Amino acid sequence: MSERIIELKNVSKQFPSVLANDNISLHINKGEIYAIVGENGAGKSTLMKTMYGLHEPTSGEVYIKGEKIKSFSPSNSIKRGIGMVHQHFMLVPSFTIAENIVLGSEPRSKRIFSDKKKAVDIVKSLSRTYGLEVDPNAKIQDVSVGIQQRVEILKTLYKGADILILDEPTAVLTPQETEELFKVIKRLVNELDKTVIIITHKLNEVLTISDRVAVMRQGKLVDVVNTREVNEKILAELMVGREVLLEDIDKPEIKGEEVVRVKDLVVKDNRGFDALKGVSFHINKGEILGVAGIEGNGQSELTEALAGMRKIEVGHVFIKGIDATGFNPKKIRELGVAHIPEDRLVTGLSKVSSITDNILMGSQFKEEFCKNKLHLKRDKIRDYAKKLIKKFDVRTPSEDVKVGSLSGGNMQKVVIAREFSFNTEILLISQPTRGVDIGAIEFIHDQIIKKRNEGCAILLISAELDEIFRLSDRIITLYEGKVTGEFKNGEITKNEIGYYMTGNRKEQV
Amino acid sequence: MFKKAKDNVEYLISLFLSIFAALLIGALIMLLNGQNPIVGYKALVLGAFGSKYKIATTFAKTVPLILTGLATAISFMSGIFNIGGEGQLYLGAFAAAYIGFTFTNLPVFIAIILAIIASALIGGLYAYFPAVLRVKYEIDEVITTIMLNSVAILFTNYLVNYPFQAAQGKMGGTDMIAEAFKFPKLVKLSKLNTSIFYTAIIAIIIYYLIKKTPFGYNFRIVGENGVFAKYAGINTKRYMILAMVISGALCGIAGAFEVYGVHYRFLQNISKGYAFDGMLVALIVKNNPVGIILMSIFFAMLKTGSNSMEVATGIPSELILVIQSIIILFIAGENGFKKLFKEYRLKRGKLVK
Amino acid sequence: MLHDVFNLTLLQNTIRTATPLILAALGGLLTMHAGILNIGMEGMILIGAFFGVLGSYYFGSALAGVLLAMLSGLLIGLIFGVFTIELKSDEFIIGIAINIFAGGLTVFLLRSIFGVKGAFSSPKIVPLPDVHFPIIDKLGFLDVIFNNHSVFIYISWILVICVYIFLYKTPYGYWMRGAGEHPECLETVGVSPKRMKYISSLLCGIFCGIAGAHLSLGYLTLFTENMSAGRGFIALAAIIFGASNPIKTFGAALLFGFFDALGIRLQGVGIASQFTQMIPYLATIFVLFIVAKGKLNRKGI
Numbered sequence A: 001m002s003e004r005i006i007e008l009k010n011v012s013k014q015f016p017s018v019l020a021n022d023n024i025s026l027h028i029n030k031g032e033i034y035a036i037v038g039e040n041g042a043g044k045s046t047l048m049k050t051m052y053g054l055h056e057p058t059s060g061e062v063y064i065k066g067e068k069i070k071s072f073s074p075s076n077s078i079k080r081g082i083g084m085v086h087q088h089f090m091l092v093p094s095f096t097i098a099e100n101i102v103l104g105s106e107p108r109s110k111r112i113f114s115d116k117k118k119a120v121d122i123v124k125s126l127s128r129t130y131g132l133e134v135d136p137n138a139k140i141q142d143v144s145v146g147i148q149q150r151v152e153i154l155k156t157l158y159k160g161a162d163i164l165i166l167d168e169p170t171a172v173l174t175p176q177e178t179e180e181l182f183k184v185i186k187r188l189v190n191e192l193d194k195t196v197i198i199i200t201h202k203l204n205e206v207l208t209i210s211d212r213v214a215v216m217r218q219g220k221l222v223d224v225v226n227t228r229e230v231n232e233k234i235l236a237e238l239m240v241g242r243e244v245l246l247e248d249i250d251k252p253e254i255k256g257e258e259v260v261r262v263k264d265l266v267v268k269d270n271r272g273f274d275a276l277k278g279v280s281f282h283i284n285k286g287e288i289l290g291v292a293g294i295e296g297n298g299q300s301e302l303t304e305a306l307a308g309m310r311k312i313e314v315g316h317v318f319i320k321g322i323d324a325t326g327f328n329p330k331k332i333r334e335l336g337v338a339h340i341p342e343d344r345l346v347t348g349l350s351k352v353s354s355i356t357d358n359i360l361m362g363s364q365f366k367e368e369f370c371k372n373k374l375h376l377k378r379d380k381i382r383d384y385a386k387k388l389i390k391k392f393d394v395r396t397p398s399e400d401v402k403v404g405s406l407s408g409g410n411m412q413k414v415v416i417a418r419e420f421s422f423n424t425e426i427l428l429i430s431q432p433t434r435g436v437d438i439g440a441i442e443f444i445h446d447q448i449i450k451k452r453n454e455g456c457a458i459l460l461i462s463a464e465l466d467e468i469f470r471l472s473d474r475i476i477t478l479y480e481g482k483v484t485g486e487f488k489n490g491e492i493t494k495n496e497i498g499y500y501m502t503g504n505r506k507e508q509v
Numbered sequence B: 001m002f003k004k005a006k007d008n009v010e011y012l013i014s015l016f017l018s019i020f021a022a023l024l025i026g027a028l029i030m031l032l033n034g035q036n037p038i039v040g041y042k043a044l045v046l047g048a049f050g051s052k053y054k055i056a057t058t059f060a061k062t063v064p065l066i067l068t069g070l071a072t073a074i075s076f077m078s079g080i081f082n083i084g085g086e087g088q089l090y091l092g093a094f095a096a097a098y099i100g101f102t103f104t105n106l107p108v109f110i111a112i113i114l115a116i117i118a119s120a121l122i123g124g125l126y127a128y129f130p131a132v133l134r135v136k137y138e139i140d141e142v143i144t145t146i147m148l149n150s151v152a153i154l155f156t157n158y159l160v161n162y163p164f165q166a167a168q169g170k171m172g173g174t175d176m177i178a179e180a181f182k183f184p185k186l187v188k189l190s191k192l193n194t195s196i197f198y199t200a201i202i203a204i205i206i207y208y209l210i211k212k213t214p215f216g217y218n219f220r221i222v223g224e225n226g227v228f229a230k231y232a233g234i235n236t237k238r239y240m241i242l243a244m245v246i247s248g249a250l251c252g253i254a255g256a257f258e259v260y261g262v263h264y265r266f267l268q269n270i271s272k273g274y275a276f277d278g279m280l281v282a283l284i285v286k287n288n289p290v291g292i293i294l295m296s297i298f299f300a301m302l303k304t305g306s307n308s309m310e311v312a313t314g315i316p317s318e319l320i321l322v323i324q325s326i327i328i329l330f331i332a333g334e335n336g337f338k339k340l341f342k343e344y345r346l347k348r349g350k351l352v353k
Numbered sequence C: 001m002l003h004d005v006f007n008l009t010l011l012q013n014t015i016r017t018a019t020p021l022i023l024a025a026l027g028g029l030l031t032m033h034a035g036i037l038n039i040g041m042e043g044m045i046l047i048g049a050f051f052g053v054l055g056s057y058y059f060g061s062a063l064a065g066v067l068l069a070m071l072s073g074l075l076i077g078l079i080f081g082v083f084t085i086e087l088k089s090d091e092f093i094i095g096i097a098i099n100i101f102a103g104g105l106t107v108f109l110l111r112s113i114f115g116v117k118g119a120f121s122s123p124k125i126v127p128l129p130d131v132h133f134p135i136i137d138k139l140g141f142l143d144v145i146f147n148n149h150s151v152f153i154y155i156s157w158i159l160v161i162c163v164y165i166f167l168y169k170t171p172y173g174y175w176m177r178g179a180g181e182h183p184e185c186l187e188t189v190g191v192s193p194k195r196m197k198y199i200s201s202l203l204c205g206i207f208c209g210i211a212g213a214h215l216s217l218g219y220l221t222l223f224t225e226n227m228s229a230g231r232g233f234i235a236l237a238a239i240i241f242g243a244s245n246p247i248k249t250f251g252a253a254l255l256f257g258f259f260d261a262l263g264i265r266l267q268g269v270g271i272a273s274q275f276t277q278m279i280p281y282l283a284t285i286f287v288l289f290i291v292a293k294g295k296l297n298r299k300g301i
Helices: A044-052 A074-079 A097-102 A116-130 A145-158 A175-190 A203-209 A232-240 A299-306 A329-334 A344-348 A355-360 A378-391 A408-420 A438-453 A465-471 A494-501 B002-032 B037-049 B052-077 B085-102 B108-137 B141-161 B195-212 B214-224 B226-231 B236-263 B274-284 B289-313 B319-332 B334-352 C008-033 C041-059 C062-086 C091-114 C141-146 C151-169 C171-181 C183-188 C193-219 C231-241 C246-268 C274-300
Strands: A004-014 A019-029 A033-037 A059-064 A082-085 A163-167 A195-200 A212-217 A220-226 A258-268 A274-284 A287-292 A312-319 A337-340 A426-430 A457-461 A474-479 A482-488
Touching: A004 A044, A004 A195, A019 A044, A019 A059, A019 A195, A019 A220, A033 A044, A033 A175, A033 A203, A044 A059, A044 A074, A044 A082, A044 A163, A044 A195, A074 A082, A082 A145, A097 A116, A097 A145, A116 A145, A116 A175, A145 A175, A175 A195, A175 A203, A195 A203, A203 A232, A212 A232, A220 A232, A232 A494, A258 A299, A258 A457, A274 A287, A274 A299, A274 A312, A274 A457, A274 A482, A287 A438, A287 A465, A287 A494, A299 A312, A299 A426, A299 A457, A329 A337, A337 A408, A344 A408, A344 B226, A355 A378, A355 A408, A355 B214, A378 A408, A408 A438, A426 A438, A438 A457, A438 A465, A457 A465, A465 A494, A474 A494, A482 A494, B002 B037, B002 B319, B002 B334, B037 B052, B037 B289, B052 B085, B052 B195, B052 B214, B052 B236, B052 B274, B052 B289, B085 B108, B085 B141, B085 B236, B085 B274, B108 B141, B108 B236, B108 C274, B141 C231, B141 C274, B195 B214, B195 B236, B195 B289, B214 B226, B214 B236, B226 B236, B236 B274, B274 B289, B274 B319, B274 C091, B289 B319, B319 B334, B319 C062, B319 C091, B334 C062, C008 C041, C008 C141, C008 C151, C008 C171, C008 C193, C008 C231, C008 C246, C041 C062, C041 C091, C041 C193, C041 C231, C062 C091, C062 C193, C151 C171, C151 C193, C151 C246, C171 C183, C171 C193, C183 C193, C193 C231, C231 C246, C231 C274, C246 C274
Parallel strands: A033 A195, A033 A212, A082 A163, A163 A195, A287 A457, A287 A474, A337 A426, A426 A457
Antiparallel strands: A004 A019, A004 A059, A212 A220, A258 A274, A258 A312, A474 A482
16 A cells, blocks of 8 residues: 555535635645546636645645644645646746746745745756756746746656646647647656646547546545546546436427528637637527537637637638628627527626626617617516516616626526527527536426527527537537547437537547 | 616715715814814805805806816726826817807807807817827826826916917916807806807717717716626727717817806816816716716705805815815725725634634 | 027026935936836925925924925835835826825815915025025136035035945845846845835935925925926936936036026026927927837847
């Protein structure tokens, strides 16, 4: 039995609005590669930050190298030999690589000056020891993300880390860089006796690199398994499988003409890499097209592009036969598209505004609420807000309440109330029930189906497979920006679709 | 209903606490100077409202405060920060004066309308440039508008001392506007003039715009969450530029009123930081138009009454500048104070547990 | 006539007019590096100027004046820091509040302590000494330009180098710049970005205090209402123009000082000075524009 280098006992972390970690107990052995997987918001990053001392757990105990942690701070963790490579790099762009590596514990000359030459020498020798080639005098802002990550790793090694925590290390890397990184990790563990904890949601990577895998879901630790005993499918099920017993929904067959056609869509993500690499599909009237996929495979970019919020590089979007490529959100909406965005707090709502104001958005110039496009009919607006609050079951003391003070489910109902009430022919729906309690899920699903039965063409993007299967008429799978499969609902099982979601185009299972 | 009411009550409590604390500090300073603060503050209030003349003087001072306050409100609520009111005011004042002393033969009504339009246009235009720089090139409008203040003041300074110096020679001002154009005084000897009515009309229009129209709603949402506004199909850039232009126009008009109602000519130091005072007014009441009017009256009261306070106690009237700036410090720190207070309570609660 | 304007005295004047800008800008660029836009320098200078005179008058010593000015600057920097860093208030609102506060406070104190309006001068105010370097006596024009200036003119040059060394050669400088550019990064390596921001804010107060004391004890020997006269904003312009680099900012301050001195001399011969005085502000906007445009172009590629 190898030494337990980190051990968590009943660790919980409560944030003002969410329980991010719920009673987690686990241990990490010296010299292993330990992976933690889970969807966005499952609580992985919070757990890492607790280990690194950036958070103090609300309850529970943390032991590092057998010693119980009493005061949580990064500098204490650094002293104990923990180093963390954050998802968003903690590097000062205008400093050189050497300056970044030694930041906070610079070698000095005459006590008060930082010794640049020595810093460069240190970095060179670190590079040599660990086989991580960098140019100490290059500025961070001029080097690739792959190099930046190398610098982050060197930074932890310079501070004497023997436990490395890597938070989503491959999220920003190209496949070649990822391969390179994995070689480095293996070397660190096998030859230099380090312990590595890696957080990710890319299952294929977990299988390649790790010894053991912990799966998290909604703040809880679901299971810890030995990597060689599992496959992607098992992991995917553990990750996304939400045990919700929802009855099947009755969906009458509707034959409708095509309303949306997407052709060879190429869209870049925020970093400038291709997030969609030629995606094509169509949606008919009265049909829900579900998009299944592990998060981060282009889903966000897809909805944003369709909503006119992200530039389309190549390809076309046709809405009701009109070429809507390059339209801005206003024009897209005028064509009859409503949009439930995945990030409701930033995009879908104004938190500091009242429910009424949030519901009014998009209708403020309609004759119903505004005389002569000049005078808002406050009473009518208030009545309308009250009506929607009732119809969509938003639990709130009043329509004047600021949206930010509502619970996640109720916020989402406000978005849905607004967008569904536009009575558009097309709906883009992204993660409709994320962070929403079960009662509200049922309600939201019913609303979506109602829209479908009224003849809406709906694009549904969800990380919840159950949701996709329950609501969709047709399902496409998205993997690394490409459509890897298309099925009528009922043609395929949840078990089988996992293969397509992970990029394996298995013809038959 | 009660939640919003609760927010408002909480804010009002903070506001009164801030004012009270600032007045308390003022009282302390009076005590340190060996004076009775009650006497001082009584003199201050009486000095501002004790007679018809004094009331008139107080209300005369509200005009530039209300206009520049509203100007601040409309830009700040839209998420773009016009700190350049002072410069816009100077340029607007000069433009209005120019019309007043050049086209002296115009019918009064036309001349005044023309002067107001000119001051609004030049003020708006002067705000347009930093707005475009911000929206198109992401250049911090706080910095550019501050710099443009100095440029406008220097430029008008040049104009009055060189090409447009008064007929009687260099005196830091232009010629007088035509006699007929001067706004009539409402109370003899005081500075209160008909511009207060125009200000009232403008205040009502801006109130209406902000509170009752879909445009006002859009301004507010653009300021509260620009991403959301964009997602919902609002052209956020256009609204930000528009807010800035309206803001600049109001400051320009404030300048015109100073010329037509008070000085009857453009002076090279026509405003002693009115736009900054107006900005403080708007910040203190969080851009609420009604609040701006009330707070302007309060500030004007402090300004007018401070002289009587000085006479009664010998305390220099500038004490009220100190009081005003302390109020704004407290209001600006309001959220921070509240957060610290909550954290403190949380910590204490945890220890008890 | 032009000969009366463009001569050695112009350069000598440049050095004089630039010094308060240099001193204030050194402070402001520290907060700028720490990620705080300080538009309250105008008020900080004013407070320093007043307390410089007060200290010198009461203690009969210019040094006491400077120390009191530094102390007052420190306090005002602390207030600025508490509000912007601790209470997370808007920097520019606090900056404006400090400017108004300083304007009110100095006049209030001027009147309640000295009982005068507008300006205070007295033979009892001990000015800062001029420094005479015998070595450059014989060097002709160098003597005219560089010799016999008030002591803080020379100190300001030394401070430029000190600030440069501090920012780029010591760990603390790295931390301060890190605090502005990437505070979370600093936090993760165990240095408190908050502390660095505080230090920058306090140092800025002290530098502006010195700038004020130089203005009221070195440049002139009196205090007048609002005597900072926009220097805080020109200092800000110099910082932006000099890309927050002490050496470049020093250069920008000298340049702006030159235009100021030129303006004053042009006025002396009856030529409008306003346009030369505008240059710092317009130049700053221009620089911001060029930088922003460059950024957008890079994004385009």
